[in-house]
Amino acid sequence: MKTFATLYRRIDAATSTQHKRQALIDYLRLAVGDPEQYASAAWTVYFLAGGKPRQMISTKLLRQLVLEATDLPEWLLDECYHSVGDLAETMALLLPPPTRVEDAPLDVWMNERLLPLRERDDAARLAALRDWLDAMPSDDRLPFFKLVTGELRIGVSKLQMTQAIAQATELDAKLVAQRMMGYTQANRAPQAQDFVALVAPAEAGEDGRPLRGQPYPFFLAHPLQAPLSAFPELLGPVDDWLVEWKFDGIRAQFIHRAGEWWLWSRGEELVSDSFPELAALVDFLPDDIVLDGELIVIAPRSDARSAMDDLSDLRPFSELQQRLGRKVLTPKMLRDRPVALIAYDLLEKDGYDLREKPQRERRALLEDVVSRAHSSAMQVGADLPLRLSPALTQPDWESFARQREEARARGAEGMMLKAMGAPYGVGRQKSGANLWWKWKLDPMSVDAVLIYAARGHGRRSGVYSDYTFAVWSGPPEQTDRTLLPFAKAYSGLSDEEMRKVDATIRRTTIENFGPVRSVRPTMVFELGFEGIGSSNRHKSGIAVRFPRMLRWRQDKPVEDADTIEALRALLPGGGA
Amino acid sequence: MTKDLIVPAAEGLYCPQGKFHIDPWRPAALAVITHGHSDHARWGSGAYLCHEDCAPILRRRLGDVRIETLRYGESRQIGEVRLSLHPAGHVIGSAQVRIERRDEVWVASGDYKLEADGISAPFEPVRCDAFITESTFGLPIYRWRPQAEVMGDINSWWAENARAGRASVMQAYGLGKAQRLLRHLDAKIGPIVCHGAIEPLNQIHRDLGIALPPTLNVGALDKAGLSRCFALAPPHAVQSGWIRRFGNHSEAFASGWMRLRGNRRRRGVDQGFALSDHADWPGLLQAIAATGAARIFVTHGSGEALSRYLRERGYDARPMATEYGDEALEGEAEPNIEADTDGA
Numbered sequence A: 001m002k003t004f005a006t007l008y009r010r011i012d013a014a015t016s017t018q019h020k021r022q023a024l025i026d027y028l029r030l031a032v033g034d035p036e037q038y039a040s041a042a043w044t045v046y047f048l049a050g051g052k053p054r055q056m057i058s059t060k061l062l063r064q065l066v067l068e069a070t071d072l073p074e075w076l077l078d079e080c081y082h083s084v085g086d087l088a089e090t091m092a093l094l095l096p097p098p099t100r101v102e103d104a105p106l107d108v109w110m111n112e113r114l115l116p117l118r119e120r121d122d123a124a125r126l127a128a129l130r131d132w133l134d135a136m137p138s139d140d141r142l143p144f145f146k147l148v149t150g151e152l153r154i155g156v157s158k159l160q161m162t163q164a165i166a167q168a169t170e171l172d173a174k175l176v177a178q179r180m181m182g183y184t185q186a187n188r189a190p191q192a193q194d195f196v197a198l199v200a201p202a203e204a205g206e207d208g209r210p211l212r213g214q215p216y217p218f219f220l221a222h223p224l225q226a227p228l229s230a231f232p233e234l235l236g237p238v239d240d241w242l243v244e245w246k247f248d249g250i251r252a253q254f255i256h257r258a259g260e261w262w263l264w265s266r267g268e269e270l271v272s273d274s275f276p277e278l279a280a281l282v283d284f285l286p287d288d289i290v291l292d293g294e295l296i297v298i299a300p301r302s303d304a305r306s307a308m309d310d311l312s313d314l315r316p317f318s319e320l321q322q323r324l325g326r327k328v329l330t331p332k333m334l335r336d337r338p339v340a341l342i343a344y345d346l347l348e349k350d351g352y353d354l355r356e357k358p359q360r361e362r363r364a365l366l367e368d369v370v371s372r373a374h375s376s377a378m379q380v381g382a383d384l385p386l387r388l389s390p391a392l393t394q395p396d397w398e399s400f401a402r403q404r405e406e407a408r409a410r411g412a413e414g415m416m417l418k419a420m421g422a423p424y425g426v427g428r429q430k431s432g433a434n435l436w437w438k439w440k441l442d443p444m445s446v447d448a449v450l451i452y453a454a455r456g457h458g459r460r461s462g463v464y465s466d467y468t469f470a471v472w473s474g475p476p477e478q479t480d481r482t483l484l485p486f487a488k489a490y491s492g493l494s495d496e497e498m499r500k501v502d503a504t505i506r507r508t509t510i511e512n513f514g515p516v517r518s519v520r521p522t523m524v525f526e527l528g529f530e531g532i533g534s535s536n537r538h539k540s541g542i543a544v545r546f547p548r549m550l551r552w553r554q555d556k557p558v559e560d561a562d563t564i565e566a567l568r569a570l571l572p573g574g575g576a
Numbered sequence B: 001m002t003k004d005l006i007v008p009a010a011e012g013l014y015c016p017q018g019k020f021h022i023d024p025w026r027p028a029a030l031a032v033i034t035h036g037h038s039d040h041a042r043w044g045s046g047a048y049l050c051h052e053d054c055a056p057i058l059r060r061r062l063g064d065v066r067i068e069t070l071r072y073g074e075s076r077q078i079g080e081v082r083l084s085l086h087p088a089g090h091v092i093g094s095a096q097v098r099i100e101r102r103d104e105v106w107v108a109s110g111d112y113k114l115e116a117d118g119i120s121a122p123f124e125p126v127r128c129d130a131f132i133t134e135s136t137f138g139l140p141i142y143r144w145r146p147q148a149e150v151m152g153d154i155n156s157w158w159a160e161n162a163r164a165g166r167a168s169v170m171q172a173y174g175l176g177k178a179q180r181l182l183r184h185l186d187a188k189i190g191p192i193v194c195h196g197a198i199e200p201l202n203q204i205h206r207d208l209g210i211a212l213p214p215t216l217n218v219g220a221l222d223k224a225g226l227s228r229c230f231a232l233a234p235p236h237a238v239q240s241g242w243i244r245r246f247g248n249h250s251e252a253f254a255s256g257w258m259r260l261r262g263n264r265r266r267r268g269v270d271q272g273f274a275l276s277d278h279a280d281w282p283g284l285l286q287a288i289a290a291t292g293a294a295r296i297f298v299t300h301g302s303g304e305a306l307s308r309y310l311r312e313r314g315y316d317a318r319p320m321a322t323e324y325g326d327e328a329l330e331g332e333a334e335p336n337i338e339a340d341t342d343g344a
């Protein structure tokens, strides 16, 4: 734990990405040179690159442990938590110092101590924890609590980890990226040999090809924010670009190799089990093929089979969300919310990696593959949950801009622009002509009233930075109208603004409920969001996606904030 | 029936039987001052009464004002009450104010800490019936490590930077914290630089017989000297051009608030050292118990939480509203605040 905790603290204290990367590289160099560390390094890489085992110990149990060890009343623990803004840190600060020191490497902690705890009962867990914590230096407890509560967010991205490994081992970053694919899957227990496989010298012929069910690193898009007038200069003629809708689903890679299939989400989670209907693809697609596309819920099937580029039956993201995270998929769920894969790229065919081929060629091969699959499905009367993302054509960028306005009505978020001559890259490339662009619609927005505030976490801990927003239930002339909450947002304000808002909140507090305060409605914000749907979670009956504060409307009196009607009008279908 | 000897008033804590205020935040006729931090020693009162070691600080801050002084333990009759000052251990010349009338004793603590800092006279508990305590760090998450350990870390940080050829720039409040750091720095590591806002306060300490290592103006060092130096500055100075003169440097902040990760990150310093001139949670509880008082009034900081905790343990405790600096973000909210507010 000590080595891991030391690295954690060094990364955590780093004030620049440069320092952060150096800390990783220093650690990795030592680990690579010391076989005794391979097993613990396998876990270290797993955690820092974002891997999460299922929560090993419940927060409730940890609270109980701290209350017993400190003899504090529960309300005071809560008071401390509200002040610190982070439970793991609060507990680390409250526990009495150790009476002895005894440590083990991270892999021993994970494999022999923490993971087996899942099979034990609460009393046994509590006893074990008490014993371990009593032998753990105070400084190591924060990383320890972060780890066991599954909240080890420390600002290292998978890409940074990949680059650090590449730099520490002098391997090609693309090769490391390939080796990292799937490394951080949930509930994996990485072993010494997994670390060796990450850092070993490249083997002859190893060109970063994935094995068995392993996916390719996803090529990620950049937001296109230039004004339309700059497009000709920035992008050139429209003919050089493949233009498609930007679908509002889940990015996924479908892999069919050696008779088996795998489905990976963009977060590099294996999600095959959540979408069993895609098994049908195996019967109609050739072997040794990898598709990149979007998973999306489609309207329950009627008798009519869908054409391969039919987009009329796409459902909003909120319906897909209802399928995610379900442990058990009921037949009803599968019937009411079937999914399809909208394919937009072909990464591998007949076992050959196509990523270096230009987009134009990959697209032609993709069209061929999907249409063959559809015609063989048609011959046996099967409805294939596979579509082809249509290539949109317009004479110029202005026409595309006009067409983009239809995106929302089609359940899309905007358009994707992909250079026809470009290969399929790795991750989010920084620059160059070969980027993928996401050209999103401007977010929808309403003017909403701040009615609750909670203290933030991490960088914003101690400051009232997380807000709940509401709109009016009716027009101003309706005297008994009320404020209906519909969204929570915490991003979009500058630090300066946040401080002012924080001060206003403290001044206008009506009531405290633990960490949350209700405030007198005095502040109006322009709230932007990227999707909207019906919901039972909020009183307003509406939920929005990715809400954020666009502007603090200090010019706007509360009475002039928007009404629920304005929100309903934004629902797909215009709130009919 | 006895009447309270200290009550909250618009100007600050007030003793009606003696007709004086303690650390008033608005002008009063007679201001009894617990210590020289700017939120406790404010401008505009008719006359000031404080410990003799606090007087030079008041003079420097408030200019030509009427100041009378007492030594620790020396008492004086004011109106119907007998007043004396007792060591608070917070900064040089800091005092608890003891007020006695017939057989009733009240004590206002001002700011205090229990650990001896090597500069101020160590805190002495005073038996009383009612105790007005600060609670800047009145939550159990605040538990200080011994000064020797923290200073050991600070000296190692400096030595490590000096080896790597970069300056060590430490932000600290100018009155109290700065001198405490100076007193315990290992001057063998390299030269010590003090910002112009701190140096006069160092001089006051030296004049009072406190031994501090030699301190230099930033202009007195060449490049090689700067790369090994330890530089002390009030928090606002780091945003000025002053800090640019050090070139490659590491920044740290010494304050009790640095115990929390969120505060360290918000400050954007490379290192935060939790070194405070206020009592931590165990210190507050220990000090309160040692007074033997049944009635406790809690000022600053987490007044509500500490009061409730004390009530659950049988005390008659309640918060008392004051206008002393206590917010975690004060240093940030007012970057131009005078160098030595509150000395957290």
Ligand SMILES: [Zn+2]
Residues within 6 Å of the ligand: B039, B040, B110, B111, B134, B300, B324, B325, B342
């Ligand atoms: Zn104070």
Ligand SMILES: [Zn+2]
Residues within 6 Å of the ligand: B035, B037, B040, B090, B111, B341, B342, B343
């Ligand atoms: Zn003070």
